[in-house]
Amino acid sequence: MTGRVCRGCGGTDIELDAARGDAVCTGCGSVLEDNIIVSEVQFVENSGGGSSAVGQFVSLDGAGKTPTLGGGFHVNLGKESRAQTLQNGRRQIHHLGNQLQLNQHCLDTAFNFFKMAVSKHLTRGRKMAHVIAACLYLVCRTEGTPHMLLDLSDLLQVNVYVLGKTFLLLARELCINAPAIDPCLYIPRFAHLLEFGDKNHEVSMTALRLLQRMKRDWMHTGRRPSGLCGAALLVAARMHDFRRTVKEVISVVKVCESTLRKRLTEFEDTPTSQLTVDEFMKVDLEEECDPPSYTAGQRKLRMKQLEQVLSKQLEEVEGEISSYQDAIEIELENSRPKAKGALASLTKDGSVEDTTSSLFGEEDAEDEELEAAASHLNKDFYQELLGGGIPGSSEAAGGPEGGGRPPALESLLGPLPTAASLGISDSIRECISLQSRDPNASGDGELDLSGIDDLEIDRYILNEAEARVKAELWMRENAEYLREQREKEARIAKERELGIYKEHKPKKSCKRREPIQASTAGEAIEKMLEQKKISSKINYSVLRDLDSKGGGGPHKEDARPQERAGARKLSRRKTPASRSGADPVASVGKRLRPMVSTQPANKKVAVGEALLPSPPSLGAEPVRPTAVVVESGPVSYHPEEDADEEEPDEEDGEPCVSALQMMGGDDYGCDGDDDDGY
Amino acid sequence: MDADSDVALDILITNVVCVFRTRCHLNLRKIALEGANVIYKRDVGKVLMKLRKPRITATIWSSGKIICTGATSEEEAKFGARRLARSLQKLGFQVTFSKAIRAADTQGFIFVIFTDFKVVNVLAVCNMPFEIRLPEFTKNNRPHASYEPELHPAVCYRIKSLRATLQIFSTGSITVTGPNVKAVATAVEQVYPFVFESRKEIL
Numbered sequence: 001m002t003g004r005v006c007r008g009c010g011g012t013d014i015e016l017d018a019a020r021g022d023a024v025c026t027g028c029g030s031v032l033e034d035n036i037i038v039s040e041v042q043f044v045e046n047s048g049g050g051s052s053a054v055g056q057f058v059s060l061d062g063a064g065k066t067p068t069l070g071g072g073f074h075v076n077l078g079k080e081s082r083a084q085t086l087q088n089g090r091r092q093i094h095h096l097g098n099q100l101q102l103n104q105h106c107l108d109t110a111f112n113f114f115k116m117a118v119s120k121h122l123t124r125g126r127k128m129a130h131v132i133a134a135c136l137y138l139v140c141r142t143e144g145t146p147h148m149l150l151d152l153s154d155l156l157q158v159n160v161y162v163l164g165k166t167f168l169l170l171a172r173e174l175c176i177n178a179p180a181i182d183p184c185l186y187i188p189r190f191a192h193l194l195e196f197g198d199k200n201h202e203v204s205m206t207a208l209r210l211l212q213r214m215k216r217d218w219m220h221t222g223r224r225p226s227g228l229c230g231a232a233l234l235v236a237a238r239m240h241d242f243r244r245t246v247k248e249v250i251s252v253v254k255v256c257e258s259t260l261r262k263r264l265t266e267f268e269d270t271p272t273s274q275l276t277v278d279e280f281m282k283v284d285l286e287e288e289c290d291p292p293s294y295t296a297g298q299r300k301l302r303m304k305q306l307e308q309v310l311s312k313q314l315e316e317v318e319g320e321i322s323s324y325q326d327a328i329e330i331e332l333e334n335s336r337p338k339a340k341g342a343l344a345s346l347t348k349d350g351s352v353e354d355t356t357s358s359l360f361g362e363e364d365a366e367d368e369e370l371e372a373a374a375s376h377l378n379k380d381f382y383q384e385l386l387g388g389g390i391p392g393s394s395e396a397a398g399g400p401e402g403g404g405r406p407p408a409l410e411s412l413l414g415p416l417p418t419a420a421s422l423g424i425s426d427s428i429r430e431c432i433s434l435q436s437r438d439p440n441a442s443g444d445g446e447l448d449l450s451g452i453d454d455l456e457i458d459r460y461i462l463n464e465a466e467a468r469v470k471a472e473l474w475m476r477e478n479a480e481y482l483r484e485q486r487e488k489e490a491r492i493a494k495e496r497e498l499g500i501y502k503e504h505k506p507k508k509s510c511k512r513r514e515p516i517q518a519s520t521a522g523e524a525i526e527k528m529l530e531q532k533k534i535s536s537k538i539n540y541s542v543l544r545d546l547d548s549k550g551g552g553g554p555h556k557e558d559a560r561p562q563e564r565a566g567a568r569k570l571s572r573r574k575t576p577a578s579r580s581g582a583d584p585v586a587s588v589g590k591r592l593r594p595m596v597s598t599q600p601a602n603k604k605v606a607v608g609e610a611l612l613p614s615p616p617s618l619g620a621e622p623v624r625p626t627a628v629v630v631e632s633g634p635v636s637y638h639p640e641e642d643a644d645e646e647e648p649d650e651e652d653g654e655p656c657v658s659a660l661q662m663m664g665g666d667d668y669g670c671d672g673d674d675d676d677g678y
Numbered sequence: 679m680d681a682d683s684d685v686a687l688d689i690l691i692t693n694v695v696c697v698f699r700t701r702c703h704l705n706l707r708k709i710a711l712e713g714a715n716v717i718y719k720r721d722v723g724k725v726l727m728k729l730r731k732p733r734i735t736a737t738i739w740s741s742g743k744i745i746c747t748g749a750t751s752e753e754e755a756k757f758g759a760r761r762l763a764r765s766l767q768k769l770g771f772q773v774t775f776s777k778a779i780r781a782a783d784t785q786g787f788i789f790v791i792f793t794d795f796k797v798v799n800v801l802a803v804c805n806m807p808f809e810i811r812l813p814e815f816t817k818n819n820r821p822h823a824s825y826e827p828e829l830h831p832a833v834c835y836r837i838k839s840l841r842a843t844l845q846i847f848s849t850g851s852i853t854v855t856g857p858n859v860k861a862v863a864t865a866v867e868q869v870y871p872f873v874f875e876s877r878k879e880i881l
Contacts, residue, residue, distance in 0.1 A: 149828050164829040177820050180813045181827060218878070221812050221848035222831030293849045467711045474710065474718060481721055 006030060018042075085123070089114045092132045099155055100136070100147055110139045116174055126166060129156055134167040141178035146189040148226060150254055183211055183225035183232075190229055193252045199240055207236035209280070210267075217270045219263070219292060227255045231263035239277045266292045522546060689866055691859060693801040694749040698759050699794045700742040700766065709738065712769055727765075732758035738766075745798075752797055752859055763792045799855060802862045806850035808877040815846065815876035840865050846873065 004014045004023075011027030018040070023032040043051040090111050097107045113135040117123060123131050133152045140147040149167065153160040171178050191204045210232040214220055220228050230253035237244040250257055267273055269292070272280065462470060475482070518524035706725045710718035717726040725738045734748040734755070746762065749755035812833050816825040823846075825833040832845040832853075842856035842865035852869070856862040 161829060164826060168824055168826065168829075172824065175821070180816060180825060218809075218848075222827060224828055226828075297849065462712055462714045466714070471711050478720060 004032070006032060082118070085118055086115060089118070089128065089132060092128065093136065096132060096136055096152075096155065100140075100151065102136070102139070102145065102147075106136075106139045106143055106145070109142075110135045113138055113170070113174065113176075117170060120173055122170065122173055130158065130163060130166045131170070133158070133163050134170045137163070137167050138171060138174075138176060138178060141181070142176070144179070144185060146185045148186070148254075150226070181225050183220065183228045184208055186225060186229045187211070187233070190233055190252050194233065194237070194244060194248065196237070196240075196242060199242075203233070203236045203240050203242070206239055207232040210235055213270075213272050214267065217267075217272070219266055219270075222293075223263075224255060224259075226253050227259045227263055229253060230255055230260050231267060234260070234264070235267070239280075269295070687804055687806070687866065687870075689802050689804045689854075689863060691750055691800060691802045691862070693747060693799075694752055694755045694797060694859075695745065695747045695799040695801075696749070696752075696755045696759060696795065696797045697743065697745050698763075698792060698796070700744065700763060701793060702742055704738060704740050704742055704766065706738070706740050709766070709769060713765075727762065729758055729761060729765075731761065734758040734762075736762050752800075755797060756795060759795060760792065797858055799857065800859050800862050802854045802856075802859075802866075804852045804854065804866055806852065806873060806877075808874075808879075809850050810846060810848055810873055811876045811878055812846070812848050815873065818876065819872055835869060837865050837868060840868075844869055850877075 005012055006014060006025035006027060008025060008030040009028035011025055013026045014032060015024050015026050016022070017024065020034070022034045024030070025032060042054040044054055045051050093107055093110050093114060097110065102110075110132075114132065117131055117135065133156055137147070137149055137152055139145075149160055149163055153163050156163070170176075187204050187207050191200055191207065196203045207229070211220075211228060214228055214232065230249050233253070234244060234246065234249050246257055246260055250260055253260075518527055706718065706720075706723070709725050709727070710716055713725075713727060715728050715730075717728075719726065723740065727736045727738060728734070729736070732749055732754045734746055736744055736746045736759075738744050744759070744762065746755060746759050749758050812825055816823045816833055819835065822837065823833050823835045830845075832847045835844040835846055836842070837844070840856060840861045842854060842861050844855075844865060845853040846869075847853075852866065852873075854862045854865050856865055
């Protein structure tokens, strides 16, 4: 191998090892490249004595760059991302499916669903486990196996609603209509778990009949099928003299005890429950029932009506009672001996009121209702006190006592709350005052102030003292959060001192790149490549040429392979791009890594495509760097060098020329030396 | 089964959600300290302010974006949003102006920018006078309706063109959410014939 310069030492002595596919500099020992594409088959001997072929598998349609750093000890080596995902998925599906005891057909179907999901990018942003579970459950539903979503969530320890969400999304996106769940599907499974022995079948049949009855009676709409199954099985078991407690049933069926009881009571309400066992087996009642929620609603309505009637009656009764009460009091008063002296003034109603107001209602006498209520209360209390005091004592003794009482009353009751002290005077005022509304706001961002009561809004703003109190309260409430924040900051400060503080940069969200403005496709590709910074080895002139000859290119391709049989050069990555004219930018971006292909046929075809800059163009523009030259095939980085190189190459007759060489890129940063372990 | 017009169903709007922006940075701490009707959630960085008159709750972020929920009609939502902006203004937030770029006003008349007001979501409830067979309904309306009794007792019916979602319960009550009141009404009208097909006859 001549002409190549080692980038480490600058030496030109480069050894090419065909077997390993390496190019190594003998001066400094740095590996210049590996994965040289060869067209011969070689064998190596294994430790066991057998021989195996040397080589790597490369995917046909994907990039073939193999991460060979550190040696190939992964099964997934040599595969691209999509294949890896699918393989991973398949493994997980089988793992889960075996735990659920699904047969192979189901697992294959699930894998197909998974493939569809991956191709629709539904796995992005979701845990793989969730997607797998959703695929499996979809299969269960379409096949009609008695697996519940709850089982899957049990296995995965994931919230069942999260799984349900994924499942619904999957079903919607894949346009698969999962048939509705029939509770009858679960009966055999649960019956088996409840261990009915020989009579398993009979109990199951009874339970099935019960379920059908429940369906007719509208108990099953909107309910978890497992709950219904549980109730049916419980009743069926009892009918056949099996003693299965509620606890056993719910442990099998996985519903709550109260749910089960509710179902049982609902069933009890249906007329079917009145039949005996034998009758039930023979007769099927014709009539249907209303759904339980409907009956519940009806009952509520009736209750409300009853309540209304009752309350009306209550009011009447109350009215009567109060009138009786008043009459009795009047009688009592009249029958009582008249109090003399100091008491007399107290017993008078007016004075009592005055006393009340003077004692309690000094500050604000605005709310008359409250006052009236208060005075009424006080009056009654007074009446009691005085009424109790007077008969049992002489006037003289009663006097001072009675006199002593009103003050004692005040101290007893304490100042009664008035509207002002309650602080609701404002809101009362607010409720009384009316607001007018203005539906139109002035445009252009100005705030239309009409109809907005400023006063009310002012009330929302606290004054100084209140603000302080509120701040205090808030601090106390959120003390823990604040403390955590302080600790965190202290920690960060300490770490910073020590110099080990890692700046946790918030994840940089993907910058939206500006759309590339270009007049031609070639220009667009150039710009894109610059942006993506994939390769500096691209010869833009070729790119331009590609675009210009794009129309004639595809036709000439076929002619090329024959002509270029001799030219063994490999094509550049761009060629797939040029072929797939529909998506040049994206595909070029992805495939700018050497396409390592061991198949000569492909090579030639690819080469043919590379020769889009056709001979006519070449002839027309000899000035152009010869990399474009048809014979040399792919574009090279150092056109001058390559021009020289290519000739000797062809004459050389050496079978293996590395792809990189042909492309002329020495800087190809392939550091991996260990290639195929095969 | 003529189930078209003459449907005098009462569609009750229970919630209207709207958003608007004040184009200025809001100091949440100040609002929290001085407002009587606010809750400050410092950990998520927002302030909840509740108004009594149109009974609404507003979530305020420091960027000036405000989401206002709890109103029972679109007009009420707008009214409440305006009151909210007014109260913010009173708390002392001077804002620069949006479309008409004016300097600090000389007349002492402060404009609070009230831009990008948009009703985002409307939630309404409606009651059918009959019950509905959900499995049958789901079967007849395959792509739009989805029913998972294990997860939720109602059928979820989505109308893509209106961007509305209806939740249909077996008792006949339907919950509709959509981008505005008109869409909600249209959605109910659209779904009524299908629901009528799968109704349960009262014996």
